[in-house]
Amino acid sequence: MSKDVQLLIIDDDPDFVEGIQSILTKAGYAVDVAYNPKEGFKALKSKKYDLLLLDIMMGRGAEGVMVARKINKDPVLREIPVLIITGIREQMAFLFPGQPIHPRFLPTDELLEKPVEPDFLLEKVNHLLELAKEKKSN
Numbered sequence: 001m002s003k004d005v006q007l008l009i010i011d012d013d014p015d016f017v018e019g020i021q022s023i024l025t026k027a028g029y030a031v032d033v034a035y036n037p038k039e040g041f042k043a044l045k046s047k048k049y050d051l052l053l054l055d056i057m058m059g060r061g062a063e064g065v066m067v068a069r070k071i072n073k074d075p076v077l078r079e080i081p082v083l084i085i086t087g088i089r090e091q092m093a094f095l096f097p098g099q100p101i102h103p104r105f106l107p108t109d110e111l112l113e114k115p116v117e118p119d120f121l122l123e124k125v126n127h128l129l130e131l132a133k134e135k136k137s138n
Contacts (some may be wrong), residue, residue, distance in 0.1 A: 006030050007030065007052075007053065009054075012055065012059065017033050027122055037063045037066060037067045040054075052071070082110075
């Protein structure tokens with residue numbers, strides 16, 4: 001991959017971010033980091049990113065959900081693929097009792113559970129970038 005591919009990680013766990021950032025930069029990606037949703041959204045508005053890696057549980061709760069929803073409402077930002085990386089188990093992630101489940105409840109392209117295997121992370125990142133490239137060319 002080329003340093004022309006810009007990735008953004010929004011996650012409040014510095015140790016996790018350091019590991020993920022290291023994996024991605026060794027694979028040749030340019031990686032920026034934001035340690036909270038406000039900083040992350042500001043970064044998204046100030047620079048063009050090819051992929052967002054987003055944690056759900058930050059700050060006072062599931063603030064990553066709010067970031068994903070804000071991105072989905074923005075006509076420019078909604079084109080950025082979103083890879084959720086979270087400690088919430090996938091099968092429990094969005095089963096909130098009493099609320100209807102809608103396929104776009106949380107706008108995301110992929111969801112990975114922490115901890116993430118480096119090869120699996122790179123596979124998902126490459127796949128999402130390829131899909132976004134194909135979408136742009138059509």
